[in-house]
Amino acid sequence: xxxxxxxxxxxxxxxxxxxxxxxxxxxxxxxxxxxxxxxxxxxxxxxxxxxxxxxxxxxxxxxxxxxxxxxxxxxxxxxxxxxxxxxxxxxxxxxxxxxxxxxxxxxxxxxxxxxxxxxxxxxxxxxxxxxxxxxxxxxxxxxxxxxxxxxxxxxxxxxxxxxxxxxxxxxxxxxxxxxxxxxxxxxxxxxxxxxxxxxxxxxxxxxxxxxxxxxxxxxxxxxxxxxxxxxxxxxxxxxxxxxxxxxxxxxxxxxxxxxxxxxxxxxxxxxxxxxxxxxxxxxxxxxxxxxxxxxxxxxxxxxxxxxxxxxxxxxxxxxxxxxxxxxxxxxxxxxxxxxxxxxxxxxxxxxxxxxxxxxxxxxxxx
Amino acid sequence: xxxxxxxxxxxxxxxxxxxxxxxxxxxxxxxxxxxxxxxxxxxxxxxxxxxxxxxxxxxxxxxxxxxxxxxxxxxxxxxxxxxxxxxxxxxxxxxxxxxxxxxxxxxxxxxxxxxxxxxxxxxxxxxxxxxxxxxxxxxxxxxxxxxxxxxxxxxxxxxxxxxxxxxxxxxxxxxxxxxxxxxxxxxxxxxxxxxxxxxxxxxxxxxxxxxxxxxxxxxxxxxxxxxxxxxxxxxxxxxxxxxxxxxxxxxxxxxxxxxxxxxxxxxxxxxxxxxxxxxxxxxxxxxxxxxxxxxxxxxxxxxxxxxxxxxxxxxxxxxxxxxxxxxxxxxxxxxxxxxx
Numbered sequence: 001x002x003x004x005x006x007x008x009x010x011x012x013x014x015x016x017x018x019x020x021x022x023x024x025x026x027x028x029x030x031x032x033x034x035x036x037x038x039x040x041x042x043x044x045x046x047x048x049x050x051x052x053x054x055x056x057x058x059x060x061x062x063x064x065x066x067x068x069x070x071x072x073x074x075x076x077x078x079x080x081x082x083x084x085x086x087x088x089x090x091x092x093x094x095x096x097x098x099x100x101x102x103x104x105x106x107x108x109x110x111x112x113x114x115x116x117x118x119x120x121x122x123x124x125x126x127x128x129x130x131x132x133x134x135x136x137x138x139x140x141x142x143x144x145x146x147x148x149x150x151x152x153x154x155x156x157x158x159x160x161x162x163x164x165x166x167x168x169x170x171x172x173x174x175x176x177x178x179x180x181x182x183x184x185x186x187x188x189x190x191x192x193x194x195x196x197x198x199x200x201x202x203x204x205x206x207x208x209x210x211x212x213x214x215x216x217x218x219x220x221x222x223x224x225x226x227x228x229x230x231x232x233x234x235x236x237x238x239x240x241x242x243x244x245x246x247x248x249x250x251x252x253x254x255x256x257x258x259x260x261x262x263x264x265x266x267x268x269x270x271x272x273x274x275x276x277x278x279x280x281x282x283x284x285x286x287x288x289x290x291x292x293x294x295x296x297x298x299x300x301x302x303x304x305x306x307x308x309x310x311x312x313x314x315x316x317x318x319x320x321x322x323x324x325x326x327x328x329x330x331x332x333x334x335x336x337x338x339x340x341x342x343x344x345x346x347x348x349x350x351x352x353x354x355x356x357x358x359x360x361x362x363x364x365x366x
Numbered sequence: 367x368x369x370x371x372x373x374x375x376x377x378x379x380x381x382x383x384x385x386x387x388x389x390x391x392x393x394x395x396x397x398x399x400x401x402x403x404x405x406x407x408x409x410x411x412x413x414x415x416x417x418x419x420x421x422x423x424x425x426x427x428x429x430x431x432x433x434x435x436x437x438x439x440x441x442x443x444x445x446x447x448x449x450x451x452x453x454x455x456x457x458x459x460x461x462x463x464x465x466x467x468x469x470x471x472x473x474x475x476x477x478x479x480x481x482x483x484x485x486x487x488x489x490x491x492x493x494x495x496x497x498x499x500x501x502x503x504x505x506x507x508x509x510x511x512x513x514x515x516x517x518x519x520x521x522x523x524x525x526x527x528x529x530x531x532x533x534x535x536x537x538x539x540x541x542x543x544x545x546x547x548x549x550x551x552x553x554x555x556x557x558x559x560x561x562x563x564x565x566x567x568x569x570x571x572x573x574x575x576x577x578x579x580x581x582x583x584x585x586x587x588x589x590x591x592x593x594x595x596x597x598x599x600x601x602x603x604x605x606x607x608x609x610x611x612x613x614x615x616x617x618x619x620x621x622x623x624x625x626x627x628x629x630x631x632x633x634x635x636x637x638x639x640x641x642x643x644x645x646x647x648x649x650x651x652x653x654x655x656x657x658x659x660x661x662x663x664x665x666x667x668x669x670x671x672x673x674x675x676x677x678x679x680x681x682x683x684x685x686x687x688x689x690x691x692x693x694x695x696x697x698x699x700x701x702x703x704x705x706x
Contacts, residue, residue, distance in 0.1 A: 071551035072522075178639045208407040209578065210636035213622030217635055235551060238581075242624030242633070265626065279556035280626050281581030285604050287627060288584045295560055296553045298507065299521045 024095075025197055025229050026060040026083065031092035033075075033082050037304060051303045052078040054253035055092070060197070065223065065230040067244030067261070069237055069276070073300055075253040076233045080201045083231065084118055085109055097196070114144055117190035121202035123182035127174040133160070134170040137188045144193055159188040163218060180211035187218060191226070199231045204239060216243060237280050241265055246337070249273050252303055252311040255331060259338035267349050269340035271318050271356060274349065294353055310341070317356045318344040368395035369540060369572050370419070375432035375442075377411075377418045386643050388414040390596040391432075393670075394589075396540065401566065401573040403587030403604070405580060405619075409640055411596040412576045416542050418442070420459055421449045436540075455485045458533035462545040464525035468517040474501070474528055475513035481535040500531040504561060523554035527561065534565060541566075542574045547582065559586055580619060584608060592616050595641050595651040598670055602679040609698075612673045612681040612690050614656045617697050630700070650684065658685055658693075 034049035053075040060066045070076045081087040083094065085101060094102045101112055117140075120126035127136055138156045141147060147155065157167035163184040174182055183203060190198050200219070204212040220243065222228060234240050240247055241261060248258040249272065257270040268274045275294045282288035296315045301307055307314050313324040323343055331339040344359035377389040389411040396402045404412045417423050419434045419441055434441040436457070441449070453459075461467040469477055478497035479490065486493070494513075501509035504527040517525055526546060533541055543562065547555040563586060566573055575587060583590055583604065590607045592600040592615065600613040611617055621634025638655045641647055647654050653663040662684050673679040674687055683690070 071553065180639055208640070209580075210407060210618055210622050211639060213624075213633035213635045214637075216624065217632055220632070237552065238624040238626050241626060242630070262629075275553055277626065279552040281555075281559075281579065281585045282627055283580035283584045283620065283623055283625065284608055284627075285584045286608070288581070293556050293560065295556050299523055299554070300551075 023061045024059045025062040025097060026231070027093075027095040028059070028079075028083065029057050029093040029095070031056045031079065031082055031094070032090045033078050033087060034090045048304050051253050051306060053082065053089075054303075054306075056250070056253070056255055058248055058255065058258060060229060060231060062196070062229055063223075063227055064245040065232055065243055067240035067247040068231065068233045068250060069235060069240050069247060070250035071235060071300055073252075073303065074250045075303070076250055077201055079250075080118070080199045080231065080233055084116060084199055085113075086118075110144075114140075114193045115195050116197040116199065117193070117195040119183075119186050119190050119198060119200045119203045122206050123179055123186055124206075126186055127182055129174055131173075132170070133172050133174065133177075133185055136174070136185060137192055140189065140193045146193065155192070156188075159191055160185075162191065162222070163188045164214075178211075179207055180214055183207060183211075183215050184218065187215070187222070191222065194226070195228070197229045197231065199233070201233045202235065203232075205234065205236065212239070219243065237265075237276060249276065252300065252306050254311055255339075255341060256312065257338075257340040257342075258331070259334075259340075260336060263336060263338050267338075267346075269334055269338070269345035270312075270342045271316050271344075271346065272312050273340070274346055274351070274356065275317075278350075291350070292352060294356065310343070317353065318342075318359045320344065320359075369398045369437070370396040371433070371435040372415075372419065373433040373435070375415060375418060375434060376430065377414050377423065378429040379423075380427040380429070381644075384644050385429075387596050387646065388643060389418060390646075392591075392593070392596075392598055394591050394598070394601060396572050396574060397588075398539070398572055399566070399570050400588040401575055401586055403583040403590045404574065404576045404593060405578065405583050405590060406593035407578060407640055409595075409643065410593040411643075412593050413544050415593075416459070416544055416574060416576060420453060420457065420542060421446070422459075451485075454481055454533075454538075455536045456538055457540045457542065458536070458538040460526075460529050460533050460541065460543040460546045462548055464522060464529050464549070465517070467529060468525060470517050473514050473516055474520070478513075478528070478532055478535065481532050485536050496535070497531075500534060501528070503534070503565070504528070504531045505557075506531075523550055523557060526550060526554075526558055530558070530561060530565070534569065537569050538571055540572045540574065542576075544576045545578070546575075548577070548579075555582075562586070580623060592619070595646055596643055597651060598680070598682065599652065600679075600681040600683075601670075602673070602676075602681075606673075606676065606679045610673065610679070610691070611694050611697070612679065612687075613652075613683050614658050614685070614693075615652050617693065618655075621697055621700075634697075650682070658689070660684060 031053055032055055033053040034051050036046045037048040038044040039047045056079060068076050082089045096112060134156050137159055138152045141152045157170055160167045165184050204215050232243055244261050246260050247264045249256045251272050257273045268277060275296050278294045298315055308325050309328045310324045313319045329341045329343045331341045333339050373393050375389055375392045379386045379388055392415055406412045418430055430442055475494060475497050479493035482493035482496050498509055498513055501513060506512055506527055547558050587604045590602060590604050591598055594615050599615045611620060618634060618636035624633060636655050649665050650663040650668050653659045668682045668684045670680045670682045673681055
């Protein structure tokens with residue numbers, strides 16, 4: 001995939017000089033989304049802000065899958081909604097196929113919306129229970145006036161077939177389907193208008209493992225057949241590894257690490273990535289029990305008042321006072337499009353907890 | 367002798383649509399100080415099994431048969447008064463969702479001391495001291511201050527710690543944990559699993575761990591029961607299950623998991639979805655989804671039999687052992703070959 005040749009992705013996207021790589025379908029530059037926290041009933045006064053997304057930059061190449069992982073509250077879903085312009089970013093810039101869509105009006109956004117679709121987490125909440133499957137899948141076609149009712153019906157039946165449902169179930173209601181089948185309807189809906197980009201927000205988290213595998217295989221097949229580009233958000237590192245070409249790890253609204261898949265999983269540089277990797281249970285007692293987990297202390301802090309400088313410093317085993325809590329680490333390159341925001345990147349992997357606690361005092365990338 | 371012996375447990379629920387056979391003949395035992403993992407998908411009956419053992423099903427519309435022998439006494443035939451003495455004392459339970467299992471209008475400290483006061487004849491002051499001790503034991507920072515907080519002031523991981531503290535109040539011999547980490551993030555999950563492990567060492571309790579995650583099973587279980595559609599598909603010591611899985615459903619589960627340490631192009635998928643327990647398939651319940659289905663599977667229910675000469679490893683499948691070994695080997699080899 002494109003990921004292995006990708007060397008341009010870096011801490012500073014090329015936005016500053018206005019040029020965009022041809023291969024980039026989506027460019028997100030320094031995206032910020034703050035939600036105001038207000039006090040008062042009539043005269044509302046902003047007293048703080050939830051810094052859900054706090055300066056995130058990345059690019060997505062056409063045809064690749066960018067996986068985004070992070071724990072609850074790290075801002076991954078907010079970012080997905082910003083990309084789709086379902087939320088208006090506080091600042092930053094979004095480029096889709098070279099076009100700035102950050103401040104495009106709703107009316108002008110319509111043709112763009114045809115090219116980017118979303119698959120949601122909960123297949124029970126994301127389908128209108130009072131509408132028939134045919135309507136749910138075909139609604140986008142109607143909105144964009146893509147064909148006569150007869151043509152739309154034919155297209156919907158094709159789509160149902162593509163996602164592995166019976167085209168004759170066109171007239172059924174969502175409650176007649178199981179969770180996995182509902183998620184297939186969600187996929188068919190996203191495919192209806194032939195989008196370029198599909199943002200998947202935890203599409204398999206609510207499903208049982210055997211059904212999860214069906215949906216993951218389906219998404220992979222569709223990508224091959226239709227040349228789709230995915231932004232795939234999940235909290236399950238196993239799932240993200242399986243589907244992604246490149247993976248971005250987020251922590252409290254910021255990018256902790258971004259790297260081609262294999263690099264991230266075999267040579268993580270950020271201690272948070274390492275902690276995540278070591279925390280995932282491996283379904284093989286022979287492998288899993290030999291490993292040492294890096295157990296982080298405490299919980300993810302509140303994004304209303306995040307820790308100073310590096311947001312991860314209060315929980316980090318490599319924390320150095322006077323450096324990590326004062327100086328915000330920039331995203332440093334580690335070659336082959338691998339970047340990580342850490343003053344004391346891991347020298348190798350795997351490491352014991354002892355070794356992680358004693359970083360070599362270097363911040364110079366190898 | 368085992369701590370708990372469950373024999374041919376059946377739990378049926380009467381509903382308007384008919385009788386739902388939520389648990390249909392489950393047998394297992396739990397040894398002292400060991401961890402039994404029960405794994406299965408939603409609706410496989412794993413939670414109902416434990417609720418039945420704990421006597422927590424509503425009496426009205428439930429039909430329960432079988433035995434659950436706890437230290438010589440049958441839990442299923444016990445008076446509710448005797449059960450109340452046992453629950454929270456000798457046997458304790460941790461539920462999946464820590465938000466809904468704590469009372470939002472009482473402080474953490476009050477809820478913990480209540481558990482002490484119910485089972486021990488001590489003063490409120492001593493009970494509070496015990497509560498504080500437990501909060502510290504489960505790793506709540508600044509426990510002296512947090513003891514007077516309400517559940518909403520705690521994060522998900524901390525609430526689950528409180529639930530664990532509450533379960534441990536009276537040093538139970540058996541801890542039943544129903545998906546204790548499912549609602550939590552991986553780093554928090556690691557904290558909770560470590561905690562359960564450590565407490566098990568300290569208190570010597572046995573644990574029944576219900577989960578849908580084979581990863582969690584591999585990390586902490588000693589013995590495993592794989593459930594499918596209210597029945598046991600396979601049961602084995604944990605190493606045997608992963609080294610020599612002997613049921614097509616177990617193969618499907620193992621193959622359908624994307625793994626951190628292995629790269630595969632396509633996941634094994636089990637076609638279809640789990641059956642309704644109102645009207646389960648005849649014969650082997652897995653047969654409509656099984657790629658190895660034979661004529662006999664559709665008519666005759668396979669008995670739970672030992673795998674080869676290994677009496678501790680049981681499976682309910684009509685396939686012959688040679689085919690099973692060959693298939694299991696293929697599955698594991700497929701994983702290993704693409705391993706990085």
